[in-house]
Amino acid sequence: MGVAVRSTKTESGPIHYRYFMNVGPQHPSTHGVLRLIIGLYGEYVLSIEPVIGYGHRMHEKMAQSRPWQAFLPNTARMDYACCLPHQHCYLSLIEQHTGIKVPPRAEYIRVIAVELNRIASHLLWLGAFLLDLGAFTPILYCFDDREEVLDILENLTGARITHCFFRIGGVLADIDDHSANRIREFMRRMRGRFSVYHKLVTENIIFIKRTRDIGIITPDMARRYGATGPVLRGSGIAYDVRKQQPYSAYRDFSFDVPTGSRGDCYDRYLVRVEEMQQSLCIIEQALERMPAGEIRAPVPRTIRLPAGQRSFSVEGARGEVTYYLVADGTDTPYRLKVRSPCYANLNLIQELGQGMLFADMIATLGSLDLVIPEIDR
Amino acid sequence: MHHTDALIIALRTVFPSITVSPEAERGWHAAIALAAEQIPGAASLLFEHGLALSFITAVHVRPRCELVYHFVRWEDAFRIVLHLPVPENNTVPSIAEIYHGAAWHEREIGEFFGIVFSNHPGLKPLLLTREEKGLCPLLRSDSLLQSRENVLIW
Numbered sequence: 369m370g371v372a373v374r375s376t377k378t379e380s381g382p383i384h385y386r387y388f389m390n391v392g393p394q395h396p397s398t399h400g401v402l403r404l405i406i407g408l409y410g411e412y413v414l415s416i417e418p419v420i421g422y423g424h425r426m427h428e429k430m431a432q433s434r435p436w437q438a439f440l441p442n443t444a445r446m447d448y449a450c451c452l453p454h455q456h457c458y459l460s461l462i463e464q465h466t467g468i469k470v471p472p473r474a475e476y477i478r479v480i481a482v483e484l485n486r487i488a489s490h491l492l493w494l495g496a497f498l499l500d501l502g503a504f505t506p507i508l509y510c511f512d513d514r515e516e517v518l519d520i521l522e523n524l525t526g527a528r529i530t531h532c533f534f535r536i537g538g539v540l541a542d543i544d545d546h547s548a549n550r551i552r553e554f555m556r557r558m559r560g561r562f563s564v565y566h567k568l569v570t571e572n573i574i575f576i577k578r579t580r581d582i583g584i585i586t587p588d589m590a591r592r593y594g595a596t597g598p599v600l601r602g603s604g605i606a607y608d609v610r611k612q613q614p615y616s617a618y619r620d621f622s623f624d625v626p627t628g629s630r631g632d633c634y635d636r637y638l639v640r641v642e643e644m645q646q647s648l649c650i651i652e653q654a655l656e657r658m659p660a661g662e663i664r665a666p667v668p669r670t671i672r673l674p675a676g677q678r679s680f681s682v683e684g685a686r687g688e689v690t691y692y693l694v695a696d697g698t699d700t701p702y703r704l705k706v707r708s709p710c711y712a713n714l715n716l717i718q719e720l721g722q723g724m725l726f727a728d729m730i731a732t733l734g735s736l737d738l739v740i741p742e743i744d745r
Numbered sequence: 746m747h748h749t750d751a752l753i754i755a756l757r758t759v760f761p762s763i764t765v766s767p768e769a770e771r772g773w774h775a776a777i778a779l780a781a782e783q784i785p786g787a788a789s790l791l792f793e794h795g796l797a798l799s800f801i802t803a804v805h806v807r808p809r810c811e812l813v814y815h816f817v818r819w820e821d822a823f824r825i826v827l828h829l830p831v832p833e834n835n836t837v838p839s840i841a842e843i844y845h846g847a848a849w850h851e852r853e854i855g856e857f858f859g860i861v862f863s864n865h866p867g868l869k870p871l872l873l874t875r876e877e878k879g880l881c882p883l884l885r886s887d888s889l890l891q892s893r894e895n896v897l898i899w
Contacts, residue, residue, distance in 0.1 A: 421872035429882050593846035594798045605819050612822035676898040679772035679815065679824075690815070692772075694804050696896045703883075705802040707815070715846050744872060
């Protein structure tokens with residue numbers, strides 16, 4: 369961190385001192401390579417300017433320079449903490465565009481994998497968020513639980529993170545009895561852990577003081593910036609793509625969309641914790657009713673993308689993920705745009721952070737659950 | 746679709762060219778082609794009707810780039826797409842005054858495609874460095890360029 373001092377004379381007479389503090393690009397509270405230029409008056413934040421692009425790899429250029437299959441691993445390298453929704457979105461888009469039907473069993477396996485990934489992502493967030501607030505203990509519990517999910521996903525997909533598990537028309541591997549039992553075992557364990565989290569965090573007076581009524585996002589602000597996911601649902605808007613525009617097999621499951629009432633950091637915390645329980649609920653139903661059959665549809669060896677445009681949206685752990693494709697009839701996309709939820713969720717900190725205490729700004733930034741490589745793409 | 750009617754009617758009076766597809770076959774329920782000067786008015790109308798900005802992007806086609814705006818309504822995930830061919834002077838009015846989140850999307854399009862947004866609060870590079878000014882990595886070479894009607898099919 370570096371500090372520069374500048375003085376400005378205001379019209380009303382007295383001289384106000386405005387400090388510029390640079391946070392990042394490498395700082396534990398920025399959760400990635402994010403730089404914030406913060407204008408301060410004492411401990412109060414006057415302005416925040418996020419500087420992004422340190423991890424920019426131009427995925428969209430890569431997408432239009434190679435056959436569409438070769439882009440599949442890229443989809444796991446944007447939101448590394450919850451990559452399966454990205455892959456789900458990309459493949460569903462291609463499948464819809466080329467008219468490939470996915471067997472029901474494959475869609476159920478996709479849903480189970482995505483929801484496990486969502487739980488792992490929320491656990492990572494929970495630990496890191498509380499670490500930002502100065503609580504060191506919870507991250508140990510969170511990583512203990514997350515490790516279980518990662519073991520299951522590793523067994524299933526072959527990778528601990530950056531999973532490349534879905535294939536055109538289906539998935540790479542089936543969930544056999546062994547895997548199903550491991551998932552059931554994890555669900556039993558995880559359901560018993562929420563009471564631990566509630567005692568450790570939800571009812572913790574220091575945590576409440578640090579997050580209650582801090583960083584209130586109004587629905588109007590969320591709309592002007594295009595916020596989605598738990599950031600939006602914390603403000604009381606029940607927008608979840610899985611519910612409003614059911615894709616894959618989500619129509620088959622009953623689950624709630626938790627929302628907050630005040631839109632503060634505490635509400636966003638409650639929403640994510642409740643979402644983990646809802647994900648367990650979805651996984652349970654999917655395991656219970658898993659249809660028999662193929663896990664991959666027979667697809668031709670070469671698949672060309674018919675000329676035209678199309679978009680597809682899914683609910684990632686951080687909000688709405690949209691892929692927009694323009695194709696020209698070859699096997700290489702003419703243009704592929706990736707809409708990442710964190711891009712909009714970070715954008716609103718510029719307005720939200722004004723007037724806050726510096727420490728509250730860090731709490732608010734943590735509550736947005738940012739994955740910077742997803743913003744930089 | 747009955748609850749979306751008020752929006753469709755309001756849009757149809759201003760943009761008679763609107764196409765509506767209730768099943769959202771391509772991922773959106775309505776699409777409108779409009780001219781550059783119409784975009785602030787269209788954005789205001791959508792804002793008044795409670796839509797949120799999903800994203801803005803551009804596609805490089807012949808004769809000139811085309812901007813694509815995606816909006817969504819939270820209540821029912823009603824999606825609307827605006828298509829806007831960039832005029833010859835390569836300048837399009839910004840909608841960052843209406844949808845504040847548009848500022849970053851417009852900066853990104855500015856550096857990737859070289860399109861200028863008038864009335865923008867600060868059109869500096871977002872993801873690329875200052876040294877890469879004018880690089881416009883998503884512009885295609887002439888041999889790889891398709892004309893608009895071949896790829897942007899509704």
